[in-house]
Amino acid sequence: MTSILRGAAFAAIVFGLQAVSAVAAEKVYEKPSAFLTRHFGKVPQTRVLKIDGTRQKQLAAILGHRYGQKQVRYWAEGGKSAWILEEIGKTEPITTGFIIRGGKISEVKVLIYRESHGWEVSRPFFTKQFAGATLSGNRLDKNIDGIVGATLSVRALTKLGAAALYLSRQSGE
Amino acid sequence: MAESPPPPAPKKRRSRPWHRVLGVLTVLPLAWVTVTGVALNHTVDWRLDRIQIDHPWVLRAYGMTPSGTPSVLRGAPREVAAWDGQVFLDGEPAETSGALVGAVPDGDGVAIVTTSEVVRLDAAGAVVETLDSISLPELPLTGATIANDSVFLRNASGWYKVSADWLGFTPADAGDLTAQKLSPLEDKPTADRLRKSWARGGLPASRVVLDLHAGRFLGPLAAYFYDFVAVCTLWLCGTGLVLFFRKPRRNR
Numbered sequence: 001m002t003s004i005l006r007g008a009a010f011a012a013i014v015f016g017l018q019a020v021s022a023v024a025a026e027k028v029y030e031k032p033s034a035f036l037t038r039h040f041g042k043v044p045q046t047r048v049l050k051i052d053g054t055r056q057k058q059l060a061a062i063l064g065h066r067y068g069q070k071q072v073r074y075w076a077e078g079g080k081s082a083w084i085l086e087e088i089g090k091t092e093p094i095t096t097g098f099i100i101r102g103g104k105i106s107e108v109k110v111l112i113y114r115e116s117h118g119w120e121v122s123r124p125f126f127t128k129q130f131a132g133a134t135l136s137g138n139r140l141d142k143n144i145d146g147i148v149g150a151t152l153s154v155r156a157l158t159k160l161g162a163a164a165l166y167l168s169r170q171s172g173e
Numbered sequence: 174m175a176e177s178p179p180p181p182a183p184k185k186r187r188s189r190p191w192h193r194v195l196g197v198l199t200v201l202p203l204a205w206v207t208v209t210g211v212a213l214n215h216t217v218d219w220r221l222d223r224i225q226i227d228h229p230w231v232l233r234a235y236g237m238t239p240s241g242t243p244s245v246l247r248g249a250p251r252e253v254a255a256w257d258g259q260v261f262l263d264g265e266p267a268e269t270s271g272a273l274v275g276a277v278p279d280g281d282g283v284a285i286v287t288t289s290e291v292v293r294l295d296a297a298g299a300v301v302e303t304l305d306s307i308s309l310p311e312l313p314l315t316g317a318t319i320a321n322d323s324v325f326l327r328n329a330s331g332w333y334k335v336s337a338d339w340l341g342f343t344p345a346d347a348g349d350l351t352a353q354k355l356s357p358l359e360d361k362p363t364a365d366r367l368r369k370s371w372a373r374g375g376l377p378a379s380r381v382v383l384d385l386h387a388g389r390f391l392g393p394l395a396a397y398f399y400d401f402v403a404v405c406t407l408w409l410c411g412t413g414l415v416l417f418f419r420k421p422r423r424n425r
Contacts, residue, residue, distance in 0.1 A: 031306070046308060046340050069303065
């Protein structure tokens with residue numbers, strides 16, 4: 001009887017560890033190239049926006065920390081621009097695509113999610129809230145409802161949305 | 174006249190010998206726990222949280238020693254090495270992912286090429302940008318080199334010439350292009366430096382003292398050893414109390 005219980009406990013632990021590792025694995029919802037192709041028909045010519053001192057300062061105010069690169073790539077065509085940005089939720093970066101048209105967010109799509117918790121931010125019921133948002137100071141002009149258990153991921157995406165709008169404004173697209 | 178029964182033999186007293194044996198047994202563990210406990214109590218005062226320990230014995234005990242052998246990139250503009258999944262630029266860890274493929278000059282800085290990305294760094298080592306699948310030819314990258322002041326990258330399809338701004342990748346004739354190669358690093362001082370760098374400077378002394386205090390270096394036996402020491406200590410206290418309150422026979 002004891003050995004059966006021990007076996008069951010061991011199996012439960014192994015199963016639990018596998019479940020945790022499966023949840024923590026990187027999840028690609030859409031490849032970045034597929035995201036661009038879906039919006040532009042093909043991957044447009046890559047453009048670069050330099051992050052000078054002023055922009056770095058403004059991005060730091062939006063993100064709450066220094067932006068980790070000195071330039072950022074984006075894609076623009078037909079009056080809209082695409083920005084693929086990363087921000088850490090809790091410990092891992094969340095790769096998110098933003099489409100900006102006329103100074104407003106047109107679409108938000110979580111492309112790659114790597115955290116173990118908070119994947120719900122990738123669901124359309126959450127990302128749809130960003131549609132039509134513009135930049136107001138260092139924040140979005142719309143209130144984005146949170147998700148229980150995904151607070152840090154929600155915060156990361158909200159900051160990225162503001163950063164994408166700022167970068168788009170700076171690029172003139 | 175009946176003889177009176179002989180007086181009962183005096184009860185053998187065992188407290189003192191037990192006290193002595195237990196005292197000897199527990200002196201070392203108790204001193205160990207006490208000293209490390211005092212040190213932990215003064216972690217901030219004694220800056221134990223800031224002192225880094227990078228002795229090879231300690232790093233090995235914590236599994237903070239890279240496995241395999243280090244390799245260095247020949248023909249790179251700066252010292253670029255790799256060891257157990259970590260890429261080093263001038264001896265410092267570089268934030269990259271994927272296996273090291275090459276390193277080419279990039280303006281005043283350097284571009285580190287791995288199988289899955291290119292990390293462009295300026296002269297000070299700050300990241301200019303990281304190029305991934307969307308900005309590079311099809312991954313994985315298998316080679317990198319520089320020829321005629323131009324950078325070339327290789328994947329399964331062949332070689333690509335990279336534009337100066339890293340925005341364009343034009344298929345190129347292989348010609349006499351030769352990919353940079355990794356060679357085993359045989360210079361021991363450099364290897365020692367990389368080993369320390371791999372461990373990110375070592376461990377805070379407070380962490381080591383805490384683990385010494387908790388006996389974690391004893392492995393799974395630690396809990397039983399500390400149980401034994403705890404029982405011995407309680408017994409020591411008990412025998413000490415008996416000795417304290419016992420009436421000496423000579424005073425009866």
